[in-house]
Amino acid sequence: MTAIEVRRAASPLDDARTSLGEAIDILGYSDGMRQMLATPRREMTVAIPLRRDNGQVEVFTGHRVQHNLSRGPAKGGLRYSAAVDLDEVRALAMWMTWKCALLDVPYGGAKGGVAVDPRQLTLDELERLTRRYTSEILPMIGPARDIPAPDIGTNEQTMAWIMDTYSTNVGYTVPGVVTGKPLSLGGSRGRASATSRGVTVIALEALRHRGIEPSSATAAVQGFGKVGRDAARFLFEAGVRVQAVSDVDGAVFASGGLDLDALGEHVDLTGSVVGFAAAEPIDPADLLELELGLLVPAAVEGVIHEGNADRIRARVVVEGANGPTTSEADRMLAERDVFVVPDILANAGGVLVSYFEWVQGNQSYWWSQREVEDRLRDRMSSAWHAVLEGAQQRGTSLRTAATCIAVERVAEAHRLRGLYP
Ligand SMILES: NC(=O)C1=CN([C@@H]2O[C@H](COP(=O)(O)OP(=O)(O)OC[C@H]3O[C@@H](n4cnc5c(N)ncnc54)[C@H](OP(=O)(O)O)[C@@H]3O)[C@@H](O)[C@H]2O)C=CC1
Numbered sequence: 001m002t003a004i005e006v007r008r009a010a011s012p013l014d015d016a017r018t019s020l021g022e023a024i025d026i027l028g029y030s031d032g033m034r035q036m037l038a039t040p041r042r043e044m045t046v047a048i049p050l051r052r053d054n055g056q057v058e059v060f061t062g063h064r065v066q067h068n069l070s071r072g073p074a075k076g077g078l079r080y081s082a083a084v085d086l087d088e089v090r091a092l093a094m095w096m097t098w099k100c101a102l103l104d105v106p107y108g109g110a111k112g113g114v115a116v117d118p119r120q121l122t123l124d125e126l127e128r129l130t131r132r133y134t135s136e137i138l139p140m141i142g143p144a145r146d147i148p149a150p151d152i153g154t155n156e157q158t159m160a161w162i163m164d165t166y167s168t169n170v171g172y173t174v175p176g177v178v179t180g181k182p183l184s185l186g187g188s189r190g191r192a193s194a195t196s197r198g199v200t201v202i203a204l205e206a207l208r209h210r211g212i213e214p215s216s217a218t219a220a221v222q223g224f225g226k227v228g229r230d231a232a233r234f235l236f237e238a239g240v241r242v243q244a245v246s247d248v249d250g251a252v253f254a255s256g257g258l259d260l261d262a263l264g265e266h267v268d269l270t271g272s273v274v275g276f277a278a279a280e281p282i283d284p285a286d287l288l289e290l291e292l293g294l295l296v297p298a299a300v301e302g303v304i305h306e307g308n309a310d311r312i313r314a315r316v317v318v319e320g321a322n323g324p325t326t327s328e329a330d331r332m333l334a335e336r337d338v339f340v341v342p343d344i345l346a347n348a349g350g351v352l353v354s355y356f357e358w359v360q361g362n363q364s365y366w367w368s369q370r371e372v373e374d375r376l377r378d379r380m381s382s383a384w385h386a387v388l389e390g391a392q393q394r395g396t397s398l399r400t401a402a403t404c405i406a407v408e409r410v411a412e413a414h415r416l417r418g419l420y421p
């Protein structure tokens, strides 16, 4: 059993379509436009035969979905997780479309996934799997077509293998085919921590908006991976008392605040937050229900659902993960005045700096860490204010306001291009 309970009646794709439907009802678009925006443009499902180190062959299933291409090349991460399926990838691709449009980066939305638990493979096996997946989806990707990046279970090394496999096939080095690359291969300063920085910018805005000073706030972060770990650290640096964090194996709690440096060292040594001596172990499900200023779900979809939404006691929820709150839970939280900042705004710092990486690569001119972080902060803050204003003007949740802004931009691109009358 996974440590974090994911219980849901609907799928992430249902949730994604519900949010889109609510935005379209407000915008008053036709059924044709509704169908067009709900439907992925291109999908590819591939079989990935992998020779394991012991010589046996196992076949894995991978997907790449391009949800929308009206504003530019498709963009979105690649996920390695046993839970990956086509509908999940479709939902994640749709959210990428809205996220890119909301931040006004010139991309459409895409996502990829392989149904594999990367922890069960050796590094050599992961490399072979990645190269074969890349070869299979090669016709879909490219710096002007579709640009993968890291997501759950993938990292800079995965991007380097994709870049190399693509480049070997076309006959020259193409750094722009992926973002989230190692710095030495044309990655951007600040990309590795960009999603977490963006989450923190938005979390601090949201806390202040709700009248909570960060220096007196408490927080919990679910997920201690690429997003959760740095988000916890940046929140701590901003004065927030981070009381609890979790990973797939368990959760730890310290009422006076976790020593995140010591916890980081423990995780580097052991691979998990479990067993950290300077905190008490708690049930990961209880982390979500702590009385807090701020809850940051930064793991997987569907963790706040109709079965636990009425027990969430955080005043502000900032979605570091994609789709952590189901549509039903969203409604229940709104009724209880829990302030939810949606994924397409809260975690957009990652794709924003991916865009900066692509821009720097196109110019072969590199920005300093400071430049990247300043631009990230500016664009995240502007998006926050636009969404907040939209929500106030329309009298909607932040999620609906954010989706409306994004959908309007995508629909306008369709109209101007003449793809839709
Ligand atoms: N990386 C990025 O730039 C971006 C990521 N996101 C989203 O943020 C979320 C986290 O991504 P990221 O940090 O990159 O992924 P990582 O793989 O780096 O970390 C994921 C974390 O979540 C935990 N986790 C994974 N699966 C489960 C599960 N089934 N139940 C409970 N916990 C689980 C992992 O535990 P363990 O360490 O024990 O495996 C780990 O702590 C995802 O929703 C992703 O789509 C959004 C925008 C950008």
Ligand SMILES: O=C(O)CCC(=O)C(=O)O
Pocket (backbone or CB within 6 Å): 075, 076, 077, 078, 096, 099, 147, 148, 149, 150, 151, 179, 180, 322, 347, 348, 350, 351, 352, 354
């Ligand atoms: O950096 C990117 O291109 C995509 C990041 C991502 O997958 C996401 O925002 O969910």
